[in-house]
Structures are given as structure tokens and as C-alpha cells.
Amino acid sequence: MTPSQNAGALAFFEDLHPPKSRFLDDVLTGLAKRQKSIPPKHFYDAKGSALFDDITGTDDYYVTRTELGILDGIADDIAARAGKDTVVIEPGSGSSVKIDRLLNALDAPAAYVGLDISKDHLISACEDLAARYPGLTVGAICADFTQAVPLGEFPIPDGRRLVFFPGSTIGNFEPDGARSLLCRLRDWLRPGDAILIGADRVKSAEVLENAYDDQQGVTAAFNLNLLTRINRELNGDIDTGAFSHRAVWNAELSRVEMHLVANRDMQFTVSGQTFAMKKGETIHTENSHKFTIDRFTALAASADLSVKTHWSDDRGYFTLYWLERA
Ligand SMILES: C[S@@+](CC[C@H](N)C(=O)[O-])C[C@H]1O[C@@H](n2cnc3c(N)ncnc32)[C@H](O)[C@@H]1O
Structure with missing residues (x-):
């Protein structure tokens, strides 16, 4: 699938943006701690x-460039694993930049759903994507993925799901939180579905x-x-x-x-x-x-996910993992 300049629109937008009171609670609680944290x-x-x-x-932030390079090199492998008519769901989608690599690689993807806490940014990134891929059903969900997100209530098309979670956002969580988040993502999978997740390496x-x-x-x-x-x-x-x-x-x-x-x-x-x-x-x-491959594999296993394969760059800076329900 290749991008086009035609206009597109969102098939759906679901607004579960957390209330401002949650931001306030987190800030007041975090600033009251001995080691202040937010x-x-x-x-x-x-x-x-x-x-x-x-x-x-920036020159110093190797993460994005490295992950994009890996994605470019594994496009055919990903396409073969994902199959046809895939529904891609991307938590923490941000500007949806990396998704182009995936959509261009996949065989006739059926739909894309971006999910992010940053509402305006999410809407404009997903509208932009819909404009670039007019044949694709594009939806957006504004939500906090540290809470349960009731995907079943949203008009997400049927089809094999690929949960795409790049950027090493999983690294923002302490081990218990990372495990809980992976369990929530795992619960989005039906038989045959998979997660493609990026995790930065120790260096x-x-x-x-x-x-x-x-x-x-x-x-x-x-x-x-x-x-x-x-x-x-x-x-x-x-x-x-x-x-x-x-x-x-x-x-x-x-x-x-x-x-x-x-x-x-x-x-x-x-x-x-x-x-x-x-x-x-x-x-x-x-x-x-930052993870070693062994440590990430153990983290995934703790969430009942098994690493089917993984790909790294030549320097061993970053790794993408293909996960399925164990
Ligand atoms: C490190 S950036 C990664 C962006 C993009 N996926 C990438 O690979 O470049 C983290 C993204 O996750 C979103 N995010 C962070 N915490 C979130 C949360 N609890 N729920 C939903 N989105 C969140 C941010 O708004 C941001 O777009």
C-alpha cells in the first residue's frame, strides 16, 4: 500500500481522555513524596x-532512526507474518510516523487505529494518515493505556490484529507496570493476533x-x-x-x-x-x-507472551520483538 495525497477522514474517534482531576491528583501526590515524581x-x-x-x-537521539532502519529491513518478513487484511492498533501512536513503514509493507491492511493520551496531536496525526491512505479505515482513541481500554465497545473492523507498540515506550514503566501494560495489550489479542513491540537495549x-x-x-x-x-x-x-x-x-x-x-x-x-x-x-x-534480549523475553513471558522472533540493528542498539500469546 502506498500513500496518496487524497483527503481522508476518521472512521471513528473515541474520547476517553482522562479528566483534569487525574492530572491534578498525580501532581499533588507526586510532589508530596520524599523523592518528588510525576x-x-x-x-x-x-x-x-x-x-x-x-x-x-536530534543527532543524539538514536532511538527513532535505529528503529526505522530495522523496520525497513524486515518489511517482507513482517508482511509474511501478518498476512492479509490486518487491523493495526498502535498504542502511544504519537505522530504515527513509523506506521508508514508498516502499512507500506503489509498486504492490503484493513484498518489502522491510533491510541494516545495527547488528544489534539492524535487527531491530527490520524487525520493526516487517513488523507495519505484513502483506502484504509482509520480510527482514533484518546485514552490512557495504563487504564483498561474497552476496545470491544468501539467499531474496530474485524480482522487479524497486529498491535504495534514502537518507540520503547514500554521502557517508561517499572517492571510491575510494564508487565501490567503488556497484560492489557495481550488481552486485546484473539487467536492468531500478534504484538510488534520495540525495546531499547542496554549500551x-x-x-x-x-x-x-x-x-x-x-x-x-x-x-x-x-x-x-x-x-x-x-x-x-x-x-x-x-x-x-x-x-x-x-x-x-x-x-x-x-x-x-x-x-x-x-x-x-x-x-x-x-x-x-x-x-x-x-x-x-x-x-x-533498557533491556537485554533475555530480560525483555522474561518480561514478556511474565505477561504470558512468547517471543516468536526478534530483529536488531547491526550495533545491537535496539530490538523489535514479535510476540504472541504463550
Ligand atoms: C515515547 S513517545 C513514542 C511515540 C511513538 N510511538 C514513537 O515510537 O516515536 C510515547 C507516546 O505515548 C503516548 N503516551 C504516553 N503515555 C501514555 C498513556 N499512559 N496512555 C496513552 N498514551 C500515552 C505519548 O503521548 C506519546 O505519543
């Missing part, structure tokens, strides 16, 4: 999604830390935008200029951590609640776990 899903307002796209184009601390602290400062802007979002949406008065971005490889836990570091002692309020931070204290905003 879940990374809250990065993704419209600005955060646009900044993430910019990150993927040198230098490469990893540079990837999450690029020289152009885009990842720093992405991290700091969370504070701007809190100020705007949750009536905060945080001095965003008093924080800096830090990315550090935690070898023991096999993850890159992103933090917002207070550059001075300070107090601020969010929705009327006051918080104090000491100079040097941090808000932990993201983990990006």
Missing part, C-alpha cells in the same frame, strides 16, 4: 508532543545519557514543559527558570532517569497547595528502562 504520561500536552517529535530528529552510559540530554537542548525543553503545563492547567506558580534538566544512567536499575533539578531553595503553589524544594532537590519525571 508520571511521564503528563509530558504530552500539544506542546510536549511537538517537542517529542523534535527530539526524534554505554555516554550514548544513553547523550540521547536524553541532546546538545540542542530539546529534551531539556521537553522536560521543563511539564512545569509550564502544571502552571497553566493546574493554577501553579512554579518558577520554571529555576529548574534545570538532568538525565542520568542508573546502571543498577538499568534505566535512564530524567529529573528536574531545583537550582535554588524555593516554594511554589499548585492549585492552592504549597510545596518547598531545597537547592539540588529533584522531581523525577521519567524512566527509560
Whole structure:
């Protein structure tokens, strides 16, 4: 299937965007902890999604380029495994950039469903995709995939499902959360369906830390935008200029951590609640776990998924896995 410039429209849009009260709860609870923390899903307002796209184009962020290269090399294999009339469901679809590789490889895909928490970004990416692939049924679901998503209630066409979960988004979760998310994705599968998932590999601390602290400062802007979002949406008065971005490889836990570091002692309020931070204290905003193939295979097995095959780039930086119900 090849893209065209004809106009297209969404076959359906389902809006399960979490209420603002959930963002507020997460922020108030996270800022009250000893090690302050806010879940990374809250990065993704419209600005955060646009900044993430910019990150993927930086020289230091090897992840997107590497995964796209692998996808290009395995197109025929994927097409053979997926078969005809596939229904592709992509959680955390973002700008739906990688999906072109998959759709172009597949034999007459029947439908594409993007699912993301970032509503406006999701709608425009899926409308854009519908315009590029006029023969394809394109739907969009705005939802938080850390909660149950009732796929059965939506008008998703019948057909063999391929759940496409690229970008190593699975790495944002601690082991228990990753297992729970994989279990939720597994529950979307019927007999014969599969998951194609990308997971970043363990590599040198230098490469990893540079990837999450690029020289152009885009990842720093992405991290700091969370504070701007809190100020705007949750009536905060945080001095965003008093924080800096830090990315550090935690070898023991096999993850890159992103933090917002207070550059001075300070107090601020969010929705009327006051918080104090000491100079040097941090808000932990993201983990990006890195996997060996063995560790990822064990994680999948813990969610009753078995790795049927996997593909990596020559440097062993990144791996895509084909998973089926064990
Ligand atoms: C790391 S980006 C990856 C984007 C794209 N899949 C890629 O491979 O480049 C994570 C994506 O998942 C979405 N996301 C993060 N947490 C989410 C959640 N809890 N529920 C739904 N979408 C989420 C973000 O909005 C963003 O588009």
C-alpha cells in the first residue's frame, strides 16, 4: 500500500481522555513524596508532543532512526507474518510516523487505529494518515493505556490484529507496570493476533545519557514543559527558570532517569497547595528502562507472551520483538 495525497477522514474517534482531576491528583501526590515524581504520561500536552517529535530528529537521539532502519529491513518478513487484511492498533501512536513503514509493507491492511493520551496531536496525526491512505479505515482513541481500554465497545473492523507498540515506550514503566501494560495489550489479542513491540537495549552510559540530554537542548525543553503545563492547567506558580534538566544512567536499575533539578531553595503553589524544594532537590519525571534480549523475553513471558522472533540493528542498539500469546 502506498500513500496518496487524497483527503481522508476518521472512521471513528473515541474520547476517553482522562479528566483534569487525574492530572491534578498525580501532581499533588507526586510532589508530596520524599523523592518528588510525576508520571511521564503528563509530558504530552500539544506542546510536549511537538517537542517529542523534535527530539526524534536530534543527532543524539538514536532511538527513532535505529528503529526505522530495522523496520525497513524486515518489511517482507513482517508482511509474511501478518498476512492479509490486518487491523493495526498502535498504542502511544504519537505522530504515527513509523506506521508508514508498516502499512507500506503489509498486504492490503484493513484498518489502522491510533491510541494516545495527547488528544489534539492524535487527531491530527490520524487525520493526516487517513488523507495519505484513502483506502484504509482509520480510527482514533484518546485514552490512557495504563487504564483498561474497552476496545470491544468501539467499531474496530474485524480482522487479524497486529498491535504495534514502537518507540520503547514500554521502557517508561517499572517492571510491575510494564508487565501490567503488556497484560492489557495481550488481552486485546484473539487467536492468531500478534504484538510488534520495540525495546531499547542496554549500551554505554555516554550514548544513553547523550540521547536524553541532546546538545540542542530539546529534551531539556521537553522536560521543563511539564512545569509550564502544571502552571497553566493546574493554577501553579512554579518558577520554571529555576529548574534545570538532568538525565542520568542508573546502571543498577538499568534505566535512564530524567529529573528536574531545583537550582535554588524555593516554594511554589499548585492549585492552592504549597510545596518547598531545597537547592539540588529533584522531581523525577521519567524512566527509560533498557533491556537485554533475555530480560525483555522474561518480561514478556511474565505477561504470558512468547517471543516468536526478534530483529536488531547491526550495533545491537535496539530490538523489535514479535510476540504472541504463550
Ligand atoms: C515515547 S513517545 C513514542 C511515540 C511513538 N510511538 C514513537 O515510537 O516515536 C510515547 C507516546 O505515548 C503516548 N503516551 C504516553 N503515555 C501514555 C498513556 N499512559 N496512555 C496513552 N498514551 C500515552 C505519548 O503521548 C506519546 O505519543
